[in-house]
Each structure stands twice: as structure tokens, then as C-alpha cells.
Amino acid sequence: MNNGYLFDIKEFATNDGPGIRLTVFLKGCPLRCLWCHNPEGLSFIPQFNNMMNRIVGKEYSSEQLARHILNFEDVFSLSQGGVTFSGGEALAQSDFLFETALKLPNVHKLLDTSGFASNKIFEKALTIFDLIFFDIKLADDVLHKKYTGVSNKLILQNLQILSKSSLPYNIRIPLIPDITDTKENLDAIAQIIDNLKNLPIQIDLLSYNVLAGGKYSSYNMNFKLKNENNCVNIENVENFISKFENLAIFHKE
Amino acid sequence: MIKEELKKLRDFTQERKFKKYRKHTDIDVRRQCKDAKMSMQKRSAHLLKTMCEMEEPIVFENEKIAFTRTIENIPSYYNERDIQKAFHPKTGTIYDTFHNACPNFDILLKEGLIGRLEIAKAGLKKTKNKNQKEFLESVIISIEAVIELAKKYAEKAKLENNGVIAEIMKRVPEFPANSFHEALQSLRFISSMFYLNNNYQLGFGRLDQYLYPYYKHDIDSKVITKENARDLLAEFFIALNRDTDLYFGVQQGDNGQTIMLGGIKTDGSSGINDLTYLILEVSRDLRLIDPKINLRVDSNTPNDLIELGCELTKQGLGFPQYSNDEVVIPALVKKGYSLEDARNYTVAACWEFIIPGGLEIVNQGALSFLAAVDNAFQKTIKYPVLFSMKRFRKEIRKDMSKQVKNILKKRDTRFLPSPFASIFFDGALESYTDASISTKYKNIGMHGAGAANAADALAVIKNYVERKDLKGLKQIQKACNRNFEGYEELQDKLLNEMPKVGNDDNFVDLELKFLFDTFADVTEKLSTKKHNIRPGSGSAMYYLWLTPKEPHWWLIEPAVGATAEGRSVGEPLSTSLAPTHGIKVSGVLSVLKSFSNIDYSRVMNGGPITIELAPSVLGSQEGIEKLAQLIKYFVQVGNQQLQLNVLDIATLEEAVLHPERHKNLIVRVWGWSGYFCELAPEYQNHIINRHKYSL
Numbered sequence: 018m019n020n021g022y023l024f025d026i027k028e029f030a031t032n033d034g035p036g037i038r039l040t041v042f043l044k045g046c047p048l049r050c051l052w053c054h055n056p057e058g059l060s061f062i063p064q065f066n067n068m069m070n071r072i073v074g075k076e077y078s079s080e081q082l083a084r085h086i087l088n089f090e091d092v093f094s095l096s097q098g099g100v101t102f103s104g105g106e107a108l109a110q111s112d113f114l115f116e117t118a119l120k121l122p123n124v125h126k127l128l129d130t131s132g133f134a135s136n137k138i139f140e141k142a143l144t145i146f147d148l149i150f151f152d153i154k155l156a157d158d159v160l161h162k163k164y165t166g167v168s169n170k171l172i173l174q175n176l177q178i179l180s181k182s183s184l185p186y187n188i189r190i191p192l193i194p195d196i197t198d199t200k201e202n203l204d205a206i207a208q209i210i211d212n213l214k215n216l217p218i219q220i221d222l223l224s225y226n227v228l229a230g231g232k233y234s235s236y237n238m239n240f241k242l243k244n245e246n247n248c249v250n251i252e253n254v255e256n257f258i259s260k261f262e263n264l265a266i267f268h269k270e
Numbered sequence: 271m272i273k274e275e276l277k278k279l280r281d282f283t284q285e286r287k288f289k290k291y292r293k294h295t296d297i298d299v300r301r302q303c304k305d306a307k308m309s310m311q312k313r314s315a316h317l318l319k320t321m322c323e324m325e326e327p328i329v330f331e332n333e334k335i336a337f338t339r340t341i342e343n344i345p346s347y348y349n350e351r352d353i354q355k356a357f358h359p360k361t362g363t364i365y366d367t368f369h370n371a372c373p374n375f376d377i378l379l380k381e382g383l384i385g386r387l388e389i390a391k392a393g394l395k396k397t398k399n400k401n402q403k404e405f406l407e408s409v410i411i412s413i414e415a416v417i418e419l420a421k422k423y424a425e426k427a428k429l430e431n432n433g434v435i436a437e438i439m440k441r442v443p444e445f446p447a448n449s450f451h452e453a454l455q456s457l458r459f460i461s462s463m464f465y466l467n468n469n470y471q472l473g474f475g476r477l478d479q480y481l482y483p484y485y486k487h488d489i490d491s492k493v494i495t496k497e498n499a500r501d502l503l504a505e506f507f508i509a510l511n512r513d514t515d516l517y518f519g520v521q522q523g524d525n526g527q528t529i530m531l532g533g534i535k536t537d538g539s540s541g542i543n544d545l546t547y548l549i550l551e552v553s554r555d556l557r558l559i560d561p562k563i564n565l566r567v568d569s570n571t572p573n574d575l576i577e578l579g580c581e582l583t584k585q586g587l588g589f590p591q592y593s594n595d596e597v598v599i600p601a602l603v604k605k606g607y608s609l610e611d612a613r614n615y616t617v618a619a620c621w622e623f624i625i626p627g628g629l630e631i632v633n634q635g636a637l638s639f640l641a642a643v644d645n646a647f648q649k650t651i652k653y654p655v656l657f658s659m660k661r662f663r664k665e666i667r668k669d670m671s672k673q674v675k676n677i678l679k680k681r682d683t684r685f686l687p688s689p690f691a692s693i694f695f696d697g698a699l700e701s702y703t704d705a706s707i708s709t710k711y712k713n714i715g716m717h718g719a720g721a722a723n724a725a726d727a728l729a730v731i732k733n734y735v736e737r738k739d740l741k742g743l744k745q746i747q748k749a750c751n752r753n754f755e756g757y758e759e760l761q762d763k764l765l766n767e768m769p770k771v772g773n774d775d776n777f778v779d780l781e782l783k784f785l786f787d788t789f790a791d792v793t794e795k796l797s798t799k800k801h802n803i804r805p806g807s808g809s810a811m812y813y814l815w816l817t818p819k820e821p822h823w824w825l826i827e828p829a830v831g832a833t834a835e836g837r838s839v840g841e842p843l844s845t846s847l848a849p850t851h852g853i854k855v856s857g858v859l860s861v862l863k864s865f866s867n868i869d870y871s872r873v874m875n876g877g878p879i880t881i882e883l884a885p886s887v888l889g890s891q892e893g894i895e896k897l898a899q900l901i902k903y904f905v906q907v908g909n910q911q912l913q914l915n916v917l918d919i920a921t922l923e924e925a926v927l928h929p930e931r932h933k934n935l936i937v938r939v940w941g942w943s944g945y946f947c948e949l950a951p952e953y954q955n956h957i958i959n960r961h962k963y964s965l
Contacts, residue, residue, distance in 0.1 A: 028857025029900060031886075031893045037859070037900060071766070088774065092859055095906060096899035268890075 020078050021113030024057045024105070026085070032268070034127040034148060036098025039089050041082070043114065044074050046105040048131055049166035050154065051242040052193045054229035058105035068235040079113055083120035090124065099125025099147070108134035108142060118145045129189075132172040132179075139175040149186040151179060151217075154197055156205030164196055173209070180213035188217045193225050193242075198250045203257040210261070220265040222254055272555045275332070276504050280556060283511050284934055291328050292342040299345040300352070310348065310356050311687040311704060314367075314467060315408035317347040318690055319415035321466040327419075327426035329435055335455055335505045336423055336435045337462050339513040344468050348686075362680040367468045368705070370526060370618040372475040373694035374627030378460055379453050379480060382445040386693045387413045393702050402702035408689035409699065416463050416690070417444045423459075450484040450499060454506040460694075461527075462513070469691050470518040471526025471619040474561060475626040478531050478545040485545050496548070503552045510560045521811075521953060523559055523944025526619030532575065533566030533595050536610040540570070547578060550590070554582045559936055559943050564617050565590040566598075567905055576898040583897065583914050584888045588938025591621065591878055592912040594905050598623055601874035601910075606802060607711065620941020621808055621846070621876035621911055622715050627696035629685065629709040632875065635677035636717035636812040637805070639724030639785050640843060641828040642669040644750075647731060651747050654740045659732060663784070666728075670792045673828065674803070677716060678796065680826040713802045715875040718789050719809040719816055720843035722771040722850045725785055726835035729769045729778035750832040753839045764836030765853070772849030774860035776867075783867040790872035806875025807868065807910075810940050813843040813851075814952055842956050845940050846877040846913075852959060858883070858900065866907040878913035878941075879904075882964040885918050913938065919961045922946065926954060 022044040027033075030040040045061030046053075057064060063074030077085075086100050093099050100121065107114050108130055118126050128142055129150040143149070153176070154169075155161040161169040179186055190206060192198040210220070225247070230240030258265045272280070282288075299320055303313040321341060328338040348356075353365050377386070390409040397403060420439050427435035435455075441448065442456035457474070464472050488494045494502075510527055517525035531549060535541040553563050565579045579590045602612035602623060611625045618624050622632035646665030650657055685706035692698040695705035734743045746764070749757035769778040786807070793803035815822065819840035821829045831839050835850060844851045847865050855861060858881055865879045887893050897914075904912050915938050925932035929947040937946045937957050946954065 026856065028859040029887070029896070031889075031896050037896055037903070039859075070762075088863075089859060091906065092899075092903050095903055096896070098899075 018078055018080060019113040019116045020076050021082070021110045021117075022061060022063065022074050022076055023082070024055075024074050028089075030101065033101040033103065033129065034099070034150070035125070036096035037092050038098045038101050038127070039086060040101040040103055041086070043102065043104045043107045043110050045109050046131070047109055047133055047167060048106065051164050052191065052196070052225060052229055054226055054232070055105070056233045056236050056238050056240075061109070064236050066235045067237065079116035079120060082117045086117075086121060086124060093124060097125070099127060101127040101129055101150075103129040106131050106133060108138055111138045111141070115141060115145055132175045133167060134171070134175065136171070136174060136178060139178060143179065143182050143184050146184070149179060149184060150189055151176060151186055152189050152191070153206050153209065154191060156202055156209060160196075160202070176209070176213070180215045183215070185218050187219045187221055189221045189223060191223050191225065192249045192254060194247060194249055198253055200250075200253045200256070203253050207257055207260050216264065220261055222257070222265060222267045224249055224267075224269050272504055273501060276501065276508065279333075279505070280508050280558065283508050284558070286515060288338055288512050289515075291326075291338055291340050293340065294343055295324060295341050295345060297324070297345050299347040300349060303347055304352070309404050310352070311404050311408040311689050312411075313347045314687055315411040315415075315689055317345070318412045318463065318467040320345075322415040322419040322463075325419055325422075325466070327423045329423065329427040329430045329432050331430055331432055333432065333505070334434060334451065334502060335458050335509045336427065336439065337459050337509065339462065339465075339516055341466075342516055344466065347468070357684075359684070360682070363682040363684060365684050365686050367470070367686050368464075368629065368688045368691045369469060369471045370622070370632045371471075371629050371695075372473045372616050372618065372624055372626040373464075373691065374696055375457060375460075375475065375694065376480045377627075377694050378443065378456055379447045379484070382447070382456075383413045383417055383443050384445055386699060389699050390693075393699075397702055399702070405687070405689055405692075405704055406702055408687075409693055412467070412690035413693070416460075420444060420459060447484060449493060450481065450488045451494070451502055453481055453484040454502055458506060458509050464691055465513070465517060467688060467690050469688055471524075472691070473526050473528040473616065473618060475530055475616040476533075476541070476614070477529040477561075478543060478549055479535070479541055482543050482545050496544075500548060500552060503549060504556055507552060507556055507558060507561065511558050514560060519942075521939060521944055521949055523939065523948065524619065524942045525560070526942075527560045527562060528564060528617055528619060529561045530564045530566060530616035531590070532571065534568075534613050536613050538613065542572070542575060546575065550575075550578045550582055554578070554585055557585050557587060557936070559587070559945065562942055563590040565592050566595050567592050567901060568595040569902075569905055571905075573895075573898055576901050577894050580888070580894045580897040580901070583916060584894065586885070586915070586917050587936045588913065588915050588943040591617070591941075592901055592904065593617070593623070593876075594908075594910055596905065597870045597908055597910045598874065601871045604871055605713070605804060605874055617876065620810065621878055621913075622806065623874060623876050625711070627694070628711050629695050629705045630711055630713045630715070631683045632715040632804075633717055633806075633808075633810065634683050634714050635681040636719045636810065636816070636827055637670060637673050637677070637789060638719055638812070638816045638827055638830065639789070640720035640727065640833055641816065641830050642666050642673065642785075643724045643727045643731075644830050644833050645669045645828065647727070647834060648747065651743055654744055657735065657740060657743065659735055662731065662735075666785075667788050667792065670788055671796070674716065674792050674796050676826060678714070678801075678803075711802075712800055713804050715804045715806055716793065717806050717808045717810055717812060717875070717877065718786065718873070719812040721782060721785060721807060722848060723833065723835055723837060723843050725771045725778050725782035726768065726850050726853075727833050728781040728785070730764055730834045730836075732777070732781065733768060746834050750834060753832045754836075761836050761838075764834065768835070770850060770853050770855060771864050772853070772855030772861045774856065774863040779864045779867045782864065783869065786868045786873050790869070794872075804875040805873050806877045807847050807873055808875065808877025808941065809843060809846045813845050813940070814956065817842055842952075845880050845956075845960070847879040848881070848960070851956070859903070862900075862904055862907055862909060866909050868910075870908070870910040873910075876911055878911035879909055880913045880915070880960075882915045882917070882961050884964045885916050888916055915961070917961055919958065919964070922954075922958050922961060926958070
């Protein structure tokens with residue numbers, strides 16, 4: 018049996034998929050996005066939070082986690098909700114993730130992913146989950162490396178795989194002022210989406226949270242995004258949305 | 271949407287600009303009553319008559335619902351000595367005017383005061399009984415005084431060129447209401463009369479039920495449109511906020527102007543109608559404190575109605591408060607209420623389930639669950655080697671029994687005669703007897719405060735007992751006695767590593783159930799045929815009163831110092847049913863699951879699960895739909911009552927620093943909402959702390 022590390026389980030997450038959902042946050046991420054608002058999701062091991070005076074990060078066996086999730090089956094069926102696996106990057110603990118998910122045959126399972134995983138792991142995920150939330154951050158690989166620490170090659174390959182499968186998915190674009198919300202980037206992402214075999218069921222444009230850096234000091238970490246501008250370039254966003262009417266939604270908060 | 275002119279009227283009211291029409295009276299009503307050797311019934315009538323005579327009619331040119339208080343104080347009409355002379359009460363017996371009840375407004379609307387007057391006059395000819403005569407005479411004096419004031423209003427309206435009010439006030443409250451507009455005016459006028467007569471916290475009950483025939487008639491016969499009805503309701507609601515600073519309550523806002531919407535009719539069919547929706551919409555758009563809305567729900571309640579309720583929740587006023595018919599009605603029936611009465615339930619000033627037209631003592635003190643656990647712990651730990659859960663539980667039961675007896679004795683609450691209000695309580699006028707005596711049910715409600723703290727403390731002790739760590743138990747006792755000074759590490763462990771209510775953890779949730787079962791056992795045992803005790807899960811202001819830094823000399827309930835769940839001296843309890851104050855729990859679903867362990871069929875005095883939600887949850891329409899699903903889940907798991915608060919903590923903190931910028935900020939305090947800036951600091955702090963742990 019596989020064990021994994023979580024840093025939170027959120028009940029009644031209202032922005033993580035259909036119905037009433039439980040969102041499970043897996044600890045650890047191969048990406049280092051400058052704007053990341055979950056610093057405790059980066060490292061794969063438990064960390065000390067000096068504000069709360071607590072260790073954050075708890076080990077679960079797949080059995081334990083599955084049992085916990087199944088406690089909520091009544092509310093899932095009442096609301097047509099389910100469980101959302103997020104992170105960190107959930108696919109970075111794929112053995113644990115898949116083993117847990119396979120123990121939940123009757124639960125609607127959503128994977129919220131950066132898409133950064135081997136093609137093999139990603140293909141396997143598509144056979145297990147019911148809905149995918151797939152992030153696209155930057156279309157340009159050089160910029161992608163600069164702002165997230167990794168290349169976007171694997172991510173874009175996996176996006177192709179996803180769009181060729183019959184699985185429903187959302188594309189999510191974080192709007193980081195002057196980084197991801199530039200005209201060039203949004204145009205390029207629009208181009209990528211246009212060329213996909215099956216379109217996503219929705220494109221979510223997510224506003225940058227001005228409080229994103231708030232948790233870093235609690236973990237003795239530095240928030241490296243020194244962004245003077247907190248305002249989304251609304252013109253670019255509107256321009257993007259006009260290309261995908263009925264599909265793209267701008268989430269202001 | 272609300273019209274511009276109504277918005278102006280609302281703002282005028284919220285700014286309390288009506289204050290300028292008020293004056294103080296120094297009239298000595300008590301002296302007059304004494305000199306005339308009046309009975310308590312006559313005194314009450316004399317007070318109302320005096321007030322009605324002193325009131326100066328205020329009518330504005332365009333207003334559609336009239337009445338504005340001009341006498342700001344109610345002179346006393348009795349004192350302790352008069353009570354002694356009239357009733358010869360035992361020590362501990364408290365006499366108070368009618369409060370925390372719901373009159374049967376159907377009587378007013380269908381019969382008018384004239385109908386009541388006729389019965390009283392006929393009765394006076396029939397009866398020779400001195401007490402009955404006294405009651406009926408008092409009723410007649412009261413009704414005639416009220417009709418006289420209404421006539422003064424009609425005349426004044428004519429002078430002010432307000433023909434609408436002039437016509438309406440000629441008709442109501444004297445005659446039965448003939449239209450939706452008349453019904454609203456009659457209600458506003460009569461409820462104001464209750465306050466003039468020193469009654470308080472009398473709610474409006476099932477407004478959408480008893481107003482519906484008038485609404486439907488006027489709509490069907492095209493007397494009004496739906497939009498007219500909306501404007502009238504809005505003006506009625508604004509009027510209800512006009513004099514509220516003069517109403518009695520523990521804190522400003524605690525005035526008991528509640529209404530109950532939805533639910534089933536007495537025949538079991540659905541009572542949801544157009545007015546149910548319309549009233550919710552008006553309340554949402556006006557964003558006023560009064561009236562405080564309650565919504566009855568069950569498995570069949572349409573989603574769009576619950577979603578409308580959630581839109582109101584989103585306004586951050588702290589209501590509607592939801593109650594689950596599937597749980598409440600059977601519990602009331604089990605307690606001895608008829609099925610028809612149970613189906614007709616509403617709430618008193620906060621959450622207590624009551625029947626319109628009935629008069630009961632709905633809150634007579636509070637049982638402190640935490641004191642029961644703490645006292646039992648202190649007693650049992652005296653002989654550590656003999657410590658067992660069985661002995662410990664026995665002591666808890668004994669302590670609860672002692673507390674309930676103490677409340678019965680030292681908070682023995684009785685109603686003073688109120689002849690005028692009595693005419694709206696079932697059977698009083700018909701039996702020529704004041705409602706304080708003739709009322710059908712004579713039950714006594716009791717709050718149960720600090721349940722989550724107590725269950726958490728019990729779970730700590732059970733944890734140590736199961737691990738046979740008697741040394742550890744002794745240490746907890748010492749630490750509590752020293753308020754955890756020098757035991758900071760232990761306190762941290764108790765607070766953060768022990769099972770807590772709100773995490774769906776049976777180890778502690780079953781202790782919560784045990785505490786309420788025991789409360790129910792004890793109250794059932796101490797109930798008599800005459801006085802059936804209704805245990806509840808509400809805390810009211812006892813979440814502060816029971817945990818003072820220095821004991822209050824006036825409090826008859828036992829206070830607690832530091833306790834085993836890790837709580838320091840003076841730290842408040844959680845309100846009603848909420849996880850221990852300051853504890854982070856898994857989430858709102860687990861909170862609902864934890865509290866569903868309580869056997870509500872035996873605990874029916876009310877007291878809501880209280881949840882603070884972050885405003886971001888309700889950001890979108892999707893959020894509203896999901897919250898509505900959450901309320902359905904609350905019904906499905908068998909919970910009884912739910913109260914949701916949505917407020918931004920930054921706003922609250924700013925309001926403490928700059929009250930002048932947040933004069934209209936409304937918050938839920940316990941069973942009622944009030945203006946944040948009008949609350950005492952200890953209540954403000956409690957609210958801020960609650961919102962820090964929003965889910």
C-alpha cells in the first residue's frame with residue numbers, strides 16, 4: 018500500500034468543480050511558480066508553520082484517505098459533487114493518488130493539475146478521473162522556464178493527449194499581471210486551444226490574489242514575486258474572452 | 271428592487287432621525303394606580319390608556335404605514351412591593367410582563383378590535399366572577415384607548431393631506447382588515463401598542479400564512495399589483511425599524527421582531543406561497559435588521575426558495591435562520607403539543623420553537639454543560655484511584671439535576687397580567703381570564719449552554735481514563751486550578767491534540783450526545799404535569815455570563831474557571847451549537863455531521879448550529895446554489911436549526927477602530943442581529959473571534 022502526504026483537506030470547496038466537493042491538497046510540487054499562493058504545497062515533506070506553531074503536512078495511507086472521503090458520499094450524491102485532488106501537484110505522488118482514487122469507484126473524481134507529469138502517468142490518470150482541471154500558464158517555453166522553473170513541453174504534450182481523449186476538462190489560466198496576462202501570452206494560449214482536437218467544456222481565467230504571498234513568512238520562505246502592478250490587464254482578458262464566447266469565464270475573485 | 275423614495279425612508283429610519291419627535295414623560299402612573307387601589311390587571315390597562323392619551327400622532331404626507339412613537343419611556347406602573355402584595359411570591363419568583371411569545375394575529379385581522387370588544391362587553395353581562403369582571407373591564411379600557419389613538423391618527427392624517435392613512439386608520443385596527451394594506455397597518459399599530467403596554471419581544475410569527483388571504487384577494491381582484499405589494503411590505507418593514515432603540519433587550523437589537531416563513535400548514539400541506547418569496551426578496555433588498563427572518567425547510571422545499579434564502583444570507587445580516595420541519599414537528603408532538611399546533615410552530619425572540627397564540631416561558635435560565643462536567647471532574651478526581659467513567663458520568667448527571675432544580679427555584683418566571691395582549695392569545699378572552707393564567711401549554715424552556723466545550727472537556731478526560739493516565743488527570747486538575755500558568759505545554763496539547771466537536775469524530779461527538787441525553791433525562795424527571803421542561807441547545811448571552819473573570823453576584827447559574835478542554839479563565843464559550851470558540855475544525859460538513867449526533871427528538875427548545883462562512887464562498891451564483899445544497903444536507907442528516915453568518919473579518923476589525931464609518935454594519939449576535947457598533951466590546955470581540963475561524 019502507498020502512503021502520501023497532504024497539507025489540507027477542504028470541505029465545502031465552492032470553486033473546485035460541480036456540487037459540494039471535498040478538496041484534497043497533496044503536498045509537493047515540481048514547479049516553482051513565482052506567484053504560487055500555497056508555499057506549503059511545494060515541499061514533499063512536512064514543514065513547521067511558525068505562525069500556527071504547528072507541523073503542516075500529514076501522512077495518509079491510501080486506505081485511510083479513501084475511507085475519509087467515503088464519509089462524505091451522502092453529501093456528494095445529494096449535490097452531485099465529489100472529490101477534487103489538488104496540490105501542490107497531485108500527479109507527483111501518482112502511486113498514492115491512483116491507489117486512493119481507485120478505491121472510490123462511485124465517487125465523482127476531479128483532478129486539478131499543472132499537467133506536469135510523464136505521458137505515461139498522465140494517460141493513466143485519464144482512465145481514473147471523471148473530470149480534469151488543466152492549467153495553462155505560459156505558452157512561451159523560455160518564459161515558462163523563467164517563471165515556473167520547468168519547461169512546458171511535457172505540459173503541452175499532455176494537453177494534446179487530454180484533448181484527444183473523450184474526457185471532459187476545463188482549462189484554467191492564472192492571470193498574473195504583466196506575466197501571464199500579456200497580449201502575447203493570451204493570444205498564444207488562444208492559438209493552442211484553437212488547435213485542440215476536443216475543446217474544453219470551460220476556460221476559467223483566474224484573477225491573481227493580492228494576498229498570494231501571505232503565507233510564505235510562516236514557513237520561513239521568501240515570496241519572490243515582486244509585482245508592483247496588482248491589476249489584471251482587463252483589455253487583454255476581454256479580448257481573449259471574446260474569442261471563446263460561452264466557453265471562457267473571468268473569475269474576479 | 272426598492273424604489274428611491276423608500277430607500278430615502280429607510281436611510282432616514284436607519285439614521286434614527288425619528289428621535290426628534292420624541293419626548294420624555296415624568297408622569298407617575300404607579301402613584302395613580304396605587305391611589306385608585308387598582309388591581310394588576312387594571313394597572314396594565316391604565317398604563318396603556320395613559321400612554322395612548324399621551325402619544326401624539328405623527329403622519330407624513332406620503333407614508334403608507336403609520337405610527338411613530340413619541341413618548342420615549344414607559345413609566346413604571348408597579349414595584350416590588352406591589353408584586354408582593356398582589357401575588358405573595360416565594361423568593362426567586364420573578365414577575366414580568368408578556369414577552370418572548372407570538373400573538374395570534376389572525377384574530378386581529380379577522381375580527382378587528384371591535385370583535386374583541388363585543389365579546390368582552392357580552393362577557394361582562396354574563397359573568398358575576400369578580401376576577402373575570404376585572405379582566406374584562408381592563409380589556410375594554412385598553413381596547414377603547416387604542417381605538418381612540420387610531421382615530422387621532424386618522425384626524426392627523428387628514429390635516430397632513432394623507433388621505434390614504436386617514437381612510438385606513440378610520441378602519442383598522444378597529445375593524446377587520448379588508449385589504450393587504452389594511453392588514454399591514456393593523457399589524458404595525460397593534461404591535462406598537464404591545465410595547466406601549468410594557469410587553470416586549472412579541473414576534474410576528476407566520477406572516478406569509480396569515481397575510482396571504484389578503485394578498486391573494488387584492489391581487490385577484492386587481493386592487494393591487496405584485497409591485498404594490500412589494501412596496502407596501504418594504505414600507506411595513508421600514509416602519510418596524512423606526513422605534514427599535516426604545517425596545518427592551520439584553521443588547522440593542524434583541525427585540526424579538528421575528529417572522530417565520532414557509533413550512534407546512536396545520537393540515538400538513540405545503541404553506542409556501544407567493545408571499546414567502548416576496549417577503550424574502552424585500553428583506554434581501556432592504557438589508558434592515560428588522561424583522562428577523564426564519565425559514566422552515568424540509569426535504570421537499572423547492573431549491574429556488576432555499577436559494578433565495580441564501581441570497582439573503584449573502585447580505586451578511588445573519589438571517590434567515592433555518593429550521594428543519596422534519597425534526598422540529600415530531601419533537602414538539604412528543605413533548606405533548608397537538609399535531610396541528612406543532613405544524614404551526616414559529617420561533618420566539620431568538621430560536622425557541624413556540625406556537626402562535628400560546629404563552630409559555632421559553633427561556634428560564636441556562637444549564638451550563640461545562641460546569642456540570644467541570645464540577646463532576648473536580649468531585650471524582652478527589653479519589654483518583656477510584657476514578658472511572660461510570661462514576662464521572664453519574665456525577666455529571668447529579669450536577670445537571672442540581673442545576674435544573676436551582677433554575678426552577680431561583681428563576682421561577684411568571685407572567686404579569688396583560689389584558690390587552692391577552693385578547694390575542696387563544697382562549698383567554700373566551701374564558702374571561704388573562705392569558706397568563708388561561709394559556710393552554712405551561713411549559714418551561716431552558717437553554718443548554720457550552721455544549722461543545724463540555725463535550726471536548728469530557729473527551730479529554732475520557733482519553734486519559736482510557737489510557738489509565740490518572741497522574742495526567744491529576745495534572746489537568748492542577749493546571750486548571752492555576753489557570754494553566756506554568757502548564758502552557760499541557761494547555762497547548764489539550765487545545766490542539768485532543769478530539770474536538772466539529773470534526774465528525776465519534777469519540778467526542780458521542781459525548782455531545784450523552785450530554786444532551788442526560789439533560790433530557792434530568793428535565794423529563796423534574797417535569798411535572800403542570801410544568802413540562804423543554805431542554806434546548808441555545809446559549810443566548812450565557813456564552814459570556816457563565817465564564818466571567820470575576821463571578822457575577824447576580825448570576826444564579828454556576829460559573830466556571832479554567833477547564834479541561836484547555837480553556838483559560840474568562841474565555842467565552844461558543845454560541846449555541848458551534849465548535850469550541852477558537853478551535854479550527856475540519857470544515858462545515860463535519861460540523862453538520864458532529865451536531866447531527868444529538869437526539870433532537872428530546873431537545874426541542876431550539877438553539878441553532880452556528881456557522882461563520884467566508885464571503886468568498888458566496889461570490890457567485892454557483893456559490894448560492896451550493897449553499898442551498900448544504901442546507902438540504904443539513905436537513906438530510908437530521909439537524910434541527912441552522913444559522914449562517916457571512917462577514918468579512920477585515921470589515922469587523924475596521925469597525926472597531928472607526929465605528930463612525932460602519933454605523934449600518936449588521937451582525938448576528940446570538941439569536942438576533944444588531945448593529946455592530948451598538949454592541950458592548952465583549953460581544954464585538956466574540957463576533958470577531960468567531961469570524962477568524964470562518965469555514
